Amino acid sequence: MIRAAGVHRAFGGVAVLRGVDLAVSAGELVTLSGPSGSGKTALLSLLCGFDFPDRGSVSPGMASWSECAVLPQSLGLATELTLQENVALPLRLAGRAVSGVSKLLAELGIGELGARYPAQVSFGQQQRAALARAVVAQPAALLADEPTAHLDAESAVAAVGVLRRVADEGAAVLIATHHDAVHAVADRVLVLADGQVQG
Ligand SMILES: Nc1ncnc2c1ncn2[C@@H]1O[C@H](COP(=O)(O)OP(=O)(O)OP(=O)(O)O)[C@@H](O)[C@H]1O
Ligand SMILES: [Mg+2]
Numbered sequence: 001m002i003r004a005a006g007v008h009r010a011f012g013g014v015a016v017l018r019g020v021d022l023a024v025s026a027g028e029l030v031t032l033s034g035p036s037g038s039g040k041t042a043l044l045s046l047l048c049g050f051d052f053p054d055r056g057s058v059s060p061g062m063a064s065w066s067e068c069a070v071l072p073q074s075l076g077l078a079t080e081l082t083l084q085e086n087v088a089l090p091l092r093l094a095g096r097a098v099s100g101v102s103k104l105l106a107e108l109g110i111g112e113l114g115a116r117y118p119a120q121v122s123f124g125q126q127q128r129a130a131l132a133r134a135v136v137a138q139p140a141a142l143l144a145d146e147p148t149a150h151l152d153a154e155s156a157v158a159a160v161g162v163l164r165r166v167a168d169e170g171a172a173v174l175i176a177t178h179h180d181a182v183h184a185v186a187d188r189v190l191v192l193a194d195g196q197v198q199g
Contacts (some may be wrong), residue, residue: 001024001025001026001059001060001140001141001171001172002022002023002024002047002059002060002141002143002172002174003022003023003024003057003058003059004020004021004022004023004043004046004047004056004057004058004059005021005056005057005058006019006020006021006055006056006057007019007020007021007043007046007053007055007056007057007058008020008053008054008055008056009039009042009043009046009051009053009054010054011042015195016039016042016195017039017042017043017046017053017195017196018194018195018196019056019195019196020039020043020056020192020195020196020197021196021197022174022190022197024141024172024173024174025172026140026170026171026172027167027168027170027171027172028167028172028173028187028188029163029164029167029173029175029185029186029187030173030174030175030186030187030188030189030190031174031175031176031177031182031183031186031188031189031190032174032175032176032177032190032191032192032197033176033177033178033183033189033190033191033192034176034191034192034193035193038192038193039192039195040145040176040192041073041145041176043176043192044070044143044145044174044176046058046061047059047060047061047068047143047174048060048061048062048063048068048070048143049061049062049063049068050070060140060141063141064094065090065093065094065137065139066090066094066137066138066139066140067139067140067141068139068140068141068142068143069090069133069134069135069137069139069141069142069143070134070142070143070144070145071130071131071133071134071142071143071144071145071147072130072145073145073146073149073176075118075126075127075130076130077118077126077129077130077133078118079117079118079119080117081117082114082115082116082117083105083110083113083114083115083116083117083118083121083125083126083129083132084101084102084105084114084115086118086129086130086133087101087104087105087114087129087132087133087136088101088136089133090133090136090137091136091137094137096137100136101114101132101136102114104132104135104136104162105128105129105132107158107161107162108128108129108131108132108155108158108159108162109128109154109155109158110125110128110129110132113125113129122150123150124150124151124152124155126150127147127148127149127150127151127159128151128155128158128159131144131147131159131162131163132162135162135163135166138166138169138171139166139171140170140171140172141171141172141173141174142163142166142167142171142172142173142174143174143175144163144173144174144175144176144177145175145176146176146177146178147159147163147175147177147182148160148177148179148181148182149178149179153181156179156181156182157181160181160182160184160185163175163182163185164185167187
Protein backbone atom coordinates (compact mmCIF):
# COMPACT_ATOMS: atom_id res chain seq x y z
CA MET A 1 0.00 0.00 0.00
CA ILE A 2 2.90 2.34 0.80
CA ARG A 3 6.06 1.59 -1.14
CA ALA A 4 9.37 3.16 -2.13
CA ALA A 5 11.78 1.35 -4.43
CA GLY A 6 15.26 2.64 -5.16
CA VAL A 7 14.26 6.23 -4.41
CA HIS A 8 16.82 8.98 -4.90
CA ARG A 9 16.25 12.68 -4.22
CA ALA A 10 18.76 15.52 -4.12
CA PHE A 11 18.23 19.16 -3.23
CA GLY A 12 20.62 21.76 -4.63
CA GLY A 13 23.14 19.06 -5.51
CA VAL A 14 23.02 17.46 -2.07
CA ALA A 15 21.83 13.84 -2.20
CA VAL A 16 19.40 13.42 0.69
CA LEU A 17 17.76 10.12 -0.26
CA ARG A 18 20.12 7.60 -1.84
CA GLY A 19 18.29 4.42 -2.69
CA VAL A 20 15.40 4.19 -0.23
CA ASP A 21 13.40 0.97 -0.18
CA LEU A 22 10.42 0.39 2.10
CA ALA A 23 6.99 -1.20 2.08
CA VAL A 24 4.08 -0.88 4.48
CA SER A 25 1.16 -3.29 4.09
CA ALA A 26 -2.51 -2.70 4.75
CA GLY A 27 -3.19 -2.98 8.47
CA GLU A 28 0.41 -2.30 9.38
CA LEU A 29 1.73 0.63 11.43
CA VAL A 30 5.40 1.36 10.76
CA THR A 31 7.42 4.13 12.38
CA LEU A 32 10.36 5.90 10.74
CA SER A 33 13.01 7.46 12.92
CA GLY A 34 16.32 9.05 12.06
CA PRO A 35 18.24 12.20 12.89
CA SER A 36 16.87 15.66 12.16
CA GLY A 37 17.72 16.42 8.56
CA SER A 38 18.00 12.76 7.55
CA GLY A 39 15.19 13.13 5.02
CA LYS A 40 12.08 11.78 6.76
CA THR A 41 9.87 14.66 5.65
CA ALA A 42 11.40 14.61 2.18
CA LEU A 43 10.56 10.90 1.89
CA LEU A 44 6.97 11.34 3.07
CA SER A 45 6.54 14.18 0.55
CA LEU A 46 7.54 11.80 -2.24
CA LEU A 47 5.30 9.00 -0.99
CA CYS A 48 2.21 11.23 -1.08
CA GLY A 49 3.01 12.92 -4.38
CA PHE A 50 3.83 16.40 -2.99
CA ASP A 51 7.26 15.94 -4.61
CA PHE A 52 8.79 13.60 -7.19
CA PRO A 53 11.83 11.32 -6.97
CA ASP A 54 14.85 11.92 -9.19
CA ARG A 55 15.06 8.14 -9.60
CA GLY A 56 13.07 5.18 -8.35
CA SER A 57 9.35 4.72 -7.81
CA VAL A 58 6.84 5.46 -5.06
CA SER A 59 3.32 4.48 -4.15
CA PRO A 60 0.67 5.84 -3.65
CA GLY A 61 2.16 9.08 -5.01
CA MET A 62 -0.49 11.56 -6.14
CA ALA A 63 -3.79 10.19 -4.90
CA SER A 64 -7.10 11.24 -3.41
CA TRP A 65 -7.32 11.93 0.34
CA SER A 66 -9.33 8.72 0.75
CA GLU A 67 -6.52 6.77 -0.88
CA CYS A 68 -3.71 8.57 0.95
CA ALA A 69 -4.15 11.12 3.73
CA VAL A 70 -1.33 13.18 5.15
CA LEU A 71 -0.58 14.83 8.48
CA PRO A 72 2.23 17.21 7.46
CA GLN A 73 4.89 18.35 9.93
CA SER A 74 3.73 21.92 9.16
CA LEU A 75 0.06 20.84 9.74
CA GLY A 76 -1.36 22.83 6.82
CA LEU A 77 -4.74 23.66 8.37
CA ALA A 78 -6.83 26.14 6.39
CA THR A 79 -6.67 29.32 8.49
CA GLU A 80 -10.05 30.61 7.26
CA LEU A 81 -11.89 27.47 8.38
CA THR A 82 -12.76 26.42 11.92
CA LEU A 83 -11.27 23.22 13.31
CA GLN A 84 -14.58 21.45 12.72
CA GLU A 85 -14.66 22.68 9.10
CA ASN A 86 -11.03 21.70 8.54
CA VAL A 87 -11.71 18.16 9.71
CA ALA A 88 -14.90 17.89 7.63
CA LEU A 89 -13.16 19.14 4.47
CA PRO A 90 -11.94 15.75 3.13
CA LEU A 91 -15.49 14.38 3.41
CA ARG A 92 -17.01 17.43 1.73
CA LEU A 93 -14.47 17.40 -1.11
CA ALA A 94 -15.21 13.71 -1.68
CA GLY A 95 -18.95 14.41 -1.74
CA ARG A 96 -19.46 12.19 1.28
CA ALA A 97 -21.75 12.70 4.27
CA VAL A 98 -20.07 14.62 7.08
CA SER A 99 -20.05 12.33 10.10
CA GLY A 100 -17.70 11.39 12.88
CA VAL A 101 -16.05 14.81 13.13
CA SER A 102 -17.25 15.74 16.63
CA LYS A 103 -16.49 12.25 17.93
CA LEU A 104 -12.92 12.41 16.65
CA LEU A 105 -12.35 15.88 18.08
CA ALA A 106 -13.67 14.71 21.46
CA GLU A 107 -11.52 11.58 21.38
CA LEU A 108 -8.48 13.80 20.82
CA GLY A 109 -9.44 16.10 23.70
CA ILE A 110 -10.43 19.12 21.58
CA GLY A 111 -14.17 18.53 21.46
CA GLU A 112 -14.87 21.98 22.89
CA LEU A 113 -12.77 23.78 20.28
CA GLY A 114 -14.49 22.82 17.02
CA ALA A 115 -15.90 26.30 16.41
CA ARG A 116 -12.53 28.02 16.84
CA TYR A 117 -10.13 28.98 14.06
CA PRO A 118 -6.58 27.58 14.04
CA ALA A 119 -5.15 30.93 15.19
CA GLN A 120 -7.38 30.75 18.29
CA VAL A 121 -5.99 27.45 19.61
CA SER A 122 -2.56 26.17 20.66
CA PHE A 123 -0.17 24.48 18.27
CA GLY A 124 -0.75 21.13 19.96
CA GLN A 125 -4.50 21.59 19.56
CA GLN A 126 -3.96 22.43 15.87
CA GLN A 127 -1.88 19.27 15.54
CA ARG A 128 -4.71 17.16 16.91
CA ALA A 129 -7.15 18.79 14.47
CA ALA A 130 -4.76 17.98 11.61
CA LEU A 131 -4.67 14.36 12.82
CA ALA A 132 -8.47 14.24 12.87
CA ARG A 133 -8.54 15.64 9.30
CA ALA A 134 -6.06 12.96 8.22
CA VAL A 135 -8.12 10.04 9.53
CA VAL A 136 -11.72 11.23 9.11
CA ALA A 137 -12.19 9.76 5.62
CA GLN A 138 -10.76 6.36 6.63
CA PRO A 139 -7.88 6.52 4.15
CA ALA A 140 -6.30 3.39 2.70
CA ALA A 141 -2.87 4.86 3.46
CA LEU A 142 -1.84 7.42 6.06
CA LEU A 143 1.43 9.34 6.25
CA ALA A 144 1.96 11.22 9.52
CA ASP A 145 4.98 13.44 10.09
CA GLU A 146 5.88 13.85 13.80
CA PRO A 147 2.20 13.63 14.83
CA THR A 148 2.95 13.93 18.56
CA ALA A 149 5.70 16.56 18.35
CA HIS A 150 3.67 19.26 20.10
CA LEU A 151 1.58 17.12 22.43
CA ASP A 152 1.73 16.47 26.19
CA ALA A 153 1.86 12.84 27.32
CA GLU A 154 -1.90 12.48 27.77
CA SER A 155 -2.75 13.98 24.37
CA ALA A 156 -0.04 11.85 22.78
CA VAL A 157 -1.67 8.70 24.17
CA ALA A 158 -4.97 9.72 22.56
CA ALA A 159 -3.24 10.50 19.24
CA VAL A 160 -1.35 7.22 19.24
CA GLY A 161 -4.59 5.37 20.02
CA VAL A 162 -6.26 6.93 16.97
CA LEU A 163 -3.29 6.11 14.72
CA ARG A 164 -3.18 2.49 15.90
CA ARG A 165 -6.93 2.09 15.37
CA VAL A 166 -6.68 3.40 11.80
CA ALA A 167 -4.10 0.69 11.10
CA ASP A 168 -6.15 -1.98 12.88
CA GLU A 169 -9.11 -1.00 10.67
CA GLY A 170 -6.99 -1.79 7.62
CA ALA A 171 -4.97 1.28 6.65
CA ALA A 172 -1.25 1.20 5.85
CA VAL A 173 0.24 3.74 8.28
CA LEU A 174 3.74 5.25 8.12
CA ILE A 175 4.76 7.67 10.87
CA ALA A 176 7.94 9.74 11.09
CA THR A 177 8.60 10.18 14.79
CA HIS A 178 11.19 10.50 17.54
CA HIS A 179 8.77 9.48 20.29
CA ASP A 180 9.02 6.14 22.08
CA ALA A 181 5.27 6.19 22.76
CA VAL A 182 4.67 5.94 19.01
CA HIS A 183 7.39 3.34 18.38
CA ALA A 184 5.77 1.29 21.18
CA VAL A 185 2.62 0.64 19.12
CA ALA A 186 4.47 0.03 15.83
CA ASP A 187 4.57 -3.32 14.08
CA ARG A 188 8.03 -2.36 12.81
CA VAL A 189 10.47 0.48 13.43
CA LEU A 190 12.59 1.71 10.50
CA VAL A 191 15.59 4.02 10.71
CA LEU A 192 16.52 6.47 7.96
CA ALA A 193 20.22 7.30 7.99
CA ASP A 194 22.83 8.10 5.36
CA GLY A 195 20.09 8.41 2.76
CA GLN A 196 18.79 4.87 3.17
CA VAL A 197 16.44 2.85 5.32
CA GLN A 198 18.73 0.81 7.52
CA GLY A 199 18.37 -2.84 8.40
N1 LIG B 1 12.39 21.35 -0.81
C1 LIG B 1 13.66 21.34 -0.36
N2 LIG B 1 14.59 22.17 -0.87
C2 LIG B 1 15.88 22.15 -0.44
N3 LIG B 1 16.31 21.33 0.53
C3 LIG B 1 15.44 20.50 1.08
C4 LIG B 1 14.07 20.46 0.69
N4 LIG B 1 13.43 19.51 1.42
C5 LIG B 1 14.36 19.00 2.25
N5 LIG B 1 15.56 19.58 2.04
C6 LIG B 1 16.81 19.24 2.74
O1 LIG B 1 16.83 17.84 2.86
C7 LIG B 1 17.31 17.46 4.14
C8 LIG B 1 16.30 16.58 4.83
O2 LIG B 1 15.22 17.39 5.27
P1 LIG B 1 13.93 16.77 5.96
O3 LIG B 1 13.01 17.89 6.25
O4 LIG B 1 13.41 15.68 5.11
O5 LIG B 1 14.56 16.15 7.31
P2 LIG B 1 13.83 15.40 8.51
O6 LIG B 1 14.47 14.06 8.67
O7 LIG B 1 12.37 15.42 8.28
O8 LIG B 1 14.22 16.29 9.76
P3 LIG B 1 13.38 16.67 11.11
O9 LIG B 1 13.51 15.49 12.04
O10 LIG B 1 14.06 17.89 11.61
O11 LIG B 1 11.95 16.94 10.71
C9 LIG B 1 17.66 18.73 4.89
O12 LIG B 1 19.03 18.97 4.75
C10 LIG B 1 16.84 19.77 4.15
O13 LIG B 1 17.45 21.02 4.22
MG1 LIG C 1 10.83 16.30 9.22
